[in-house]
Each structure stands twice: as C-alpha cells, then as structure tokens.
Amino acid sequence: MALSRSSSFTNDKIVNKSNKRITIVDIAKELAVSPSLVSMVLSGNGKKNRISEKASKRVTETAKRMGYNPNLLARALRTGKTGVLGLIVADISNPFFATLARLIENEASRYGYGVMFASSDEEAEKFNKIGNVFITKQVDGLIIVPVKESMEIISEWHSRNIPIVSIDRYYESLNIPYVVSDNFDASYTMIKYLRKKGHNKIAFIVRNTNISNFKERECGFLACANHLSLSSEQFHVFKLDNDNWKKELQIIIDKILTEGFDVIFFGQNMLGVEGLRILNKLKIQIPDNLGVISFDNSDVFEFNKPRITCFEQPLKKLAETTLVYLTNIIDDKIDDKQTYAKFKGRLIIRESC
Amino acid sequence: MALSRSSSFTNDKIVNKSNKRITIVDIAKELAVSPSLVSMVLSGNGKKNRISEKASKRVTETAKRMGYNPNLLARALRTGKTGVLGLIVADISNPFFATLARLIENEASRYGYGVMFASSDEEAEKFNKIGNVFITKQVDGLIIVPVKESMEIISEWHSRNIPIVSIDRYYESLNIPYVVSDNFDASYTMIKYLRKKGHNKIAFIVRNTNISNFKERECGFLACANHLSLSSEQFHVFKLDNDNWKKELQIIIDKILTEGFDVIFFGQNMLGVEGLRILNKLKIQIPDNLGVISFDNSDVFEFNKPRITCFEQPLKKLAETTLVYLTNIIDDKIDDKQTYAKFKGRLIIRESC
C-alpha cells in the first residue's frame, strides 16, 4: 500500500503539501462562479435563494468530483450551530442511564445531531462543571438529568438561553421543559398491588433528596397509604443520604428485617440492585420471609432467583419526546414555558412479591 | 449566592442584554493593547511569547472582570483542535460498553477532552457512517471498537491521518495502536480451570467472525484443548452468525443439551446473558446438569442462581492506556506504528462450574 504512488490515499502526505483541503472557494474558482453561490447550493439553501437547477447541479457535481467536505467548524462558527447535543446523566455505566443514552443517541441521530455525554455522579459540582464545558463547546442543546442542589445551576444556564430539556427528573419552578415518567402513579400502582397481594407492613426505601422523581415516588407511596387508610405501623419511609448510601442501606435493611416488615419497596434501580445484593448475602428467603419490589427494570431483576417484581419506565417514549422538545426549542418552534410530558410505565409482575 | 449583586452569576442577565459576547478584541480595546497580545496571554502562550508579567496579569484580570469566555469554535477553526474525542462502541446500552465508556469518559476528562459516542450495533455500515460523522465534526481522535468487515474503513481513516486507537479488538495488519485484553490467555486459563474441575465435554460458543477478540478466544480454547490432549469428542466450537444470533443460540443450546456436553463456555458477555436466559427458561440445573462459564463479568452473573463463573477484563487499564496512546498520537509524541498493549484479566470463580 505504501508503495503505490498513484493512489490518493498513499499520497496523502505528498498531496497534502500541494493540496490543502478543498473549500467552496476552490469549487467556485473551478466553475468560475462566486463562492456565495456555491455556499448556497452546498448548504442546502439553493432553492431558498432561487439558484437555477442547472447551476445547482453543476456545483454539487464538481463538489463531489473534487472531494469536497464542508468544514463544520467554520460553518458552526458562522451559524452558531454545532450539530452536537450535550447529555448529562448521573452515571453512564448505570444500565438505566446507559439504556436511556442509547435511545437518545438513536433519536438524536434521526435529527442529525451527535451527542456528547458526561456523568455527574449525582454531584452538583460535577454537574455544573460538565454543563459548562458543554456550553463552552457550544452544544446546540442540553439534555439533563438534574441532581440534588442543581436548580440554580440549571436556572443560570436557562437564563443564558441555552436550549435545555430535563429528563427523568425536573424542577417544577423552573420554566424548563421536562419529560418524565409519572412517578406518583407508579408508586401508587405498586402499593395498590402490594396491598392486593396482602402485604401488611411495607418499607419504602428512597433517597433523601428533593429531586422530583424520588419525591413523587414518596408522595405516591404516602398518598396511596393514606387512601387505603393504612395505619402508621403498616408502612414506613426510610431515607438514604447520598454520601455513603451503601452503608446506610445495609443498616436500614437490618432494621427492616428486625422490625418485621413483610415487604421492601426499593425506590430506585440502584437501590434495588444493591439492596438485593445485601439480602442475598444475608440469605433472606424471598418472597417467603420478605417480599421485594423495585422501581425500574433491570437484567438483575430478571435473573435473580426469585425474579423481582418491578415497575418499568417508558424509556423510549421519554427519549423520543425529549428530542421533539429539544429540537423544537433549538429551532425556535415552541415557547419553552410549561412544556412537559409525563408518561405512565408498567408494572412487571414476577415472583418476588 | 443568588442574593449577592456582585456575583457574576446574578448579573449575567443584565450583562447579556446590552452586551454581546465578550471577545479578545473587546479586552484589547479596554486595555488599549492589541488583540494578539490578549490572545497570546489567554491561550496560555504568554510565557512562550515572552509577554511581560505585568501585561499578562492585566489581561487575565480584565478578562475575568469582563466575563470573557473563549469561543472554542473560533479557536478550533484556527487551530484545528476541537477538544473532542469520538467513541464508537458496539452498543452503549450493553453494560460492558457502558462501563468502558464511563472509564474512558473519566480518563478523557483528565486530559481535557470531551467525548462523543455512538453505537455501531456491530454493523460495518453504521460504523462507517458514525466514524465519518465524527471525522466531519473534526474530533481530535477516535477510540473505536472495530466490527466485522471494518478493516478497510479503519484503514481509510488511518490513511487520512486521523488519530485512532482501537480498543477491545484490533486488526493485526493495520498499523493502528490497540489496547486489548489477552483473550488467548483468558480462554486458556478458563479451559484449564474447567479441566481441573473435571469437565470432560466442553461446548464453546462464540461469534463467527474474524474480529480479533473472538478469534483469539477461540484460538486460546483450541490451543489449550490441544495442549491438554483433549480428543475431538471432548470439545466443540459452536459459531454464531451475527444476524439472528439469538435464534441460533437457542438451537445450538438445544443441540448441546442433547449431545451431552457437561459445560458451556460462552465466549462473550451478551452470549452469556442471553444463553443463561435460555437455560433458565428450560429450567436446566446448573451446575448439576450443566456447568456454565462466560467471558466478561456482569451483574447478571452475580445475581443469577447459581452465580456464574466468569473471566473479567481489566477495563480500567484498557481505558487508561487507550487515552495515553491517543493523546500521544494527537500530540505527535509517538510513532503510531506497532504500539499496543495487552492486559491480562482475572478468573472469578463462582458456583456455576
């Protein structure tokens, strides 16, 4: 390969010397027309600018022949559009977010966007830093999973007119479009199911944070408990602080076991997986000694024995709608105020309760 | 913070109204110096260009005061460096790649790079398209997981002098740096372990492709079988074509069960998970009726009952080394020929065999 003198590949270095990148100017020269004409055609605005069919054709053809590739950087500098979206999740290695990321990737590419990602680890500081990096890199829009204490950060971005859609979680008081599942309904449904199955003493474990999704799960839980006239002995909410939550979880589970709850309701994917790890280690018999139900689906819940009943979020819908919203904001097609979507998920009944 | 009027955050809106983006020209005017001086200081080349301490300080200070943010697009257009890396994995929603992506994200950010990702779904066509999008977007480098039939595509990119590091898989004949685990050793180790446990008839399931990792796993398997003088009845390699592999897997597993193999060796994470799903559905007793061992670790393998013995890859090392290589190539610090790293992983012994 390195020997063939005539191949355009192998000559790259040599060719590069004489032959810099092909630009619209080169094409214009070749055709003896103006660069602007070429630009209009090649940027897809030929029709809009009423360029003649013939001229258009000539341009596109020689562009192809000369091996023209638009310099997106130059275009971006000029137009302010990079064609890149920024995605901030809590942790891309968490299957929940990885799945979400994949769906978002698919949708984004349908609209011609690439996506940069980064993980916040649920830390506001990282969240802030990442977002600012994205903004500095001039992403056209941001898809964010808010974290604890991130409201002001997001608000600040919003005030700079960065197109943002919040996914999975949201801040009601921010006028930022959001796409979430109906966590209230989900909790409610799950509790009703537990009651129907005859469970009498329910332990609900959730993160101690004001983030919408966790809060709504808790509210759904409490509302349903209230609606079903459960006494305060029949249910309890256990809250985990973010730092060192694994240790706390261990302690809470010990407590739950000694206090004779008959079912644990994990308020999140990660809590469910980690909780299950602990329960398995303790060799707790599920569902005989203890029922288990968890938010979010996961391969783990399917492979654990017994398989774990859970509530699956409609991730595909979330991703789809998020991109509809975001592209609309970017294209100035919607007022971003009060735009939101809430989708219902589904209970997947298995053997754990 | 939100109350302090002097904070740069709260004043942002007010500033934004009257004030378009602050550029080095604005700063230059303010200080009555030339834009080039400002540029030199702000781009960190002050020392190199022997700008006086005093001038440097004045520039940085007023830049901060005026709320200057460099326009990375303009810089990128000028320098040709975007500060973005492109990552092509087979599927970001696959926990194996999601974990890898997270580790790469961490490393990349240490070097000041952002990362765009996309999934090839093991399809050469998508792989090609994605990579070209990345290149068009002028990423500074590419981290790729090659797929079947992707050699020429990669070679073409390489010939265009795109910095590339291949991870997890590689093409020997391409002079492209790669970072992989020692798949040969892994297979070898696993088989030796199986033999030691007394297994006599081993079914090895792997994808039918020439991609390095799968090929080496197969070679390791065969070499070890040979080394241990296994007869041809004592082992067999089953190969799956990519399209519709799930159905094929089902058929192969049926065959394995009827032909009385006493252990299945899954040559990949996904095969292991899907295979296990099938075995569980058939209510096969593991390890009594059939032993199971798989490549790659996974939560599923930990939660399945019995837990699945597997071989874990040293993902962190892969990610670290990949970024060392890639940044070196980008900075022209190494000759990219014949640079590679192979790391050994570890066997995780559990109850499935």
Add this chain to the structure above:
DNA sequence: TTGTATGCGTTATCAA
C-alpha cells in the same frame, strides 16, 4: 438569478 463584501473569534506570522 448571481456576485461582492464583510464578519464570526481566534491564532500565527512577521515586522516593529
């Protein structure tokens, strides 16, 4: 329907 001129914000070259 086409062409001209200018700017996007930086950096790099050269001269002072």
Add this chain to the structure above:
DNA sequence: TTGATAACGCATACAA
C-alpha cells in the same frame, strides 16, 4: 516585548 494583519472556511445582507 508588542502590534498589525492575514488567514481559518463559511454564510449572509445587500448590491447588481
């Protein structure tokens, strides 16, 4: 040690 000026490649308002 600093400044003037020319690119980087493209898109657009305006003129023809």
